[in-house]
Amino acid sequence: MLWLEGLRLRWQSLFGRDPAAQELNREIQFHLEQQISANLALDMSPTEARAAAMRVFGNSTVVKEETRETWGWTWLEQLVQDLQFAGRQLRKTPGFTATAVLTRALGIGANTAIFTLVDAVMMRNLPATDPKTLVRIGDNSDCCVNRGDVDSGDYALFSTEIYERLKKYAPEFEELAAMQAGFAWRPVVARRDGSRENARSVMGEFVSGNYFQTFGLQPTAGRLFSDSDDAKGAPMVAVMSHAAWESNYSGSASVVGSTLLINTKAVTVVGIAPEGFSGDRLSAMPPELYLPIETMSVISSASYIHDPNVSWLYLIGRVKPATQLRPLQEKLGVMVKEWLKETAIFSNEPDKNLPEKTHVVLTHEPDRGRIGHRDSSGVPMRSICKQPAF
């Protein structure tokens, strides 16, 4: 009777090893034996005595179960039984079990992978000071060098002239930085002067002089930009990203102060950006070099950087404490609309009017969310501001 033995073993595995259950078994066994000896004393045969005792006692399994229930953890035993039952059922159908397990494993794995990516990309803030006060003017990915109006009326790309006027007439911003929208489509060729390394095509982003200051960043080595670097006729300088410094130059201290030939122009590396800073937006190819806007006409032969009719900059600013974003957004929208009217494309065509819907949207999500994208109440800024307010 092999199956009976197996049943007994399984029974024991659930109850047998438990000292409390064993004690109960002993207690009830003792009771039965007392009853049997009492019956023997009444001149019953041993078989009779035993049968009578069992009869009086009743179903000992039921008694044990009812007694165990008073211990208050029958639910645990039932859980164990349920799990064992589930296990047996699964073992009976290996194909189904394998499919189910694989499906679960893939699902969990995919979830973990996606969450890891989302966490790395969206949840972690830039290593910027107080990201909550950083806002981007504009909430779309319009790129890279544009003229004229935008059909949607939602502006995110600005001319240097509008940037400078906003800086002047929007005192709500402690700092307002501008950055090249389309750097990814316009790489620079760089080579270290005096070295035998090959020239490489790398990402270089042209930024305003207060760019690093706006994010509240400190250099790893050397210094970052100041406004004087972004002035006409200033010596040409560059800031290298920490990642590029590590991977191309093994973090060598000699890089700071050395000369790079960028698009064949001699540019001095004045400092290394802080570790973890990978630019102002989410990008597969973050900038290796940051360069002042004013040097762009020389380095990249860009003719348009002061053309009031050409929009090519993204704007990110740090608002002063307690600034109300919604009124600011409306004010900026009106200013942008007025100034756009002055640009040639509209002023030369008196019939053409800027559509009424012209506006800007403030967001904490610079070009698909990299800078801390939640306001102090935890509600994504996007959902507050993204309304056709104009």
Place this chain on the structure above:
Amino acid sequence: MGKPNDLVQGTLDLLILRTVSREPQHGWAIAKRIQQVSGDVLQVQQGSLYPALHRLEQKKWIKSKWAETETGRQAKFYLLTTAGKAQLEKEAANWSRLSAAINLVLETE
């Protein structure tokens, strides 16, 4: 004949507490003693006795220990705790009141 199941809820607890208040007893002796003292009227079924004993132990009104019987066998003995003594007094008083009240009702013409 009154089976424990027919007894008023809680009466078995009272009987057990009273029985072990004299001296530590094991389950079989408790049942036997209740039967004897009640003149064979009250027969405690094992199916009620052991759950009740363990329930009372959980409530800390009785405690148990393994000891040798007169015949040298190991058995689990139950004895009254201080809390159990207080509970016994309370339940005994309740029972007296209840049975007196029932008697009054029955005896009143």
